[in-house]
Amino acid sequence: MRKVAGKDEVTTMARSEALPSVDGDELEPRFRAVTGGGERRGVRLERIYWDSLGRMSEAGGISIGDLVYHTAADMPETGNLASLLRVLSFKWVLSRLDAIEDVASLTNLNAVLQASPTPAVVLTQERGIKLFNDAFLKMLRHRLPLIDDVQQTARTLRFSIDTQVEEVLSVLSANRGKTLNTGFKIGLGSQSLTGQINLALAPAHEAPMLIGYISVY
Known part of the structure; x- marks a missing residue:
């Protein structure tokens, strides 16, 4: 049976993650x-x-x-x-x-996304779509014609990349200024869309995220 952390343990874990260590020196x-x-x-x-x-x-x-x-x-x-x-x-x-x-706010990150003429998204560490631009919506309308509400669907469709998000974050964190190209897949009911996406570390301070520009679809 999986152990559930108590309130004190959760508080201690949160504190240890938020506070840096300090040496006596x-x-x-x-x-x-x-x-x-x-x-x-x-x-x-x-x-x-x-x-x-x-x-x-x-x-x-x-x-x-x-x-x-x-x-x-x-x-x-x-x-x-x-x-x-x-x-x-x-x-x-x-x-x-x-x-x-x-x-490095989400507001500015969204502006960077919207300025791109190509379909682009911001992915969270949990592999969810945090932000997307208008070009991404246009791509969905064009390639997945059975969509009724594109704006709502973009937030709930199945989006995955061929490389684990954690691995991409690790590789890019170790190679600052670099990008990583991998495949992606969008699924919606019986419809699907595949292609290539260029990933980079998103300039955001809230949490580790990826910004991805779709190059082929």
């Missing part, structure tokens, strides 16, 4: 002496904040020392420089995350 503040604006300062911060400040300085085209100098210049007299740098770096990371999530 990452919790220890590291002292660094930095020079900026002609002044030398000693600052103690955890490694993750030094990494963040490094990215900030690289993006801004200045040194970490100059970044610390300008931050200290704007700090109130009663302020704590280390605390201010932590807050500053975290706010910068959050702003970058917001920008990336906006670009």
Whole structure:
């Protein structure tokens, strides 16, 4: 008999999947002496904040020392420089995350799909169709003439590819910037349609998905 996970187990599993692991070494503040604006300062911060400040300085085209100098210049007299740098770096990371999530949203992904003149779909890890474009609907109307409601049918028809979705995700994740071509099959009652589809990792942050452009049908 299959064991059903209890509430506590499910909560623990969800927490472990959502939270990254943290090594003890990452919790220890590291002292660094930095020079900026002609002044030398000693600052103690955890490694993750030094990494963040490094990215900030690289993006801004200045040194970490100059970044610390300008931050200290704007700090109130009663302020704590280390605390201010932590807050500053975290706010910068959050702003970058917001920008990336906006670009990698399902709304933008759908726009990319609709811009394609060829039939295209977005497939989930569970092999379901998440999104499709107007060219895909036109293909269905043309090749599966017995369809009444094309829009509704597109969400419920049987769509499969010759290569397992998990395998495609694994191969493309290991070969960033590459695509994979495989066969596909659409089934609807006694009707069927086969062809070739070019797959790539979908630029979406919600979950691993594939974007596929149908090349032959």
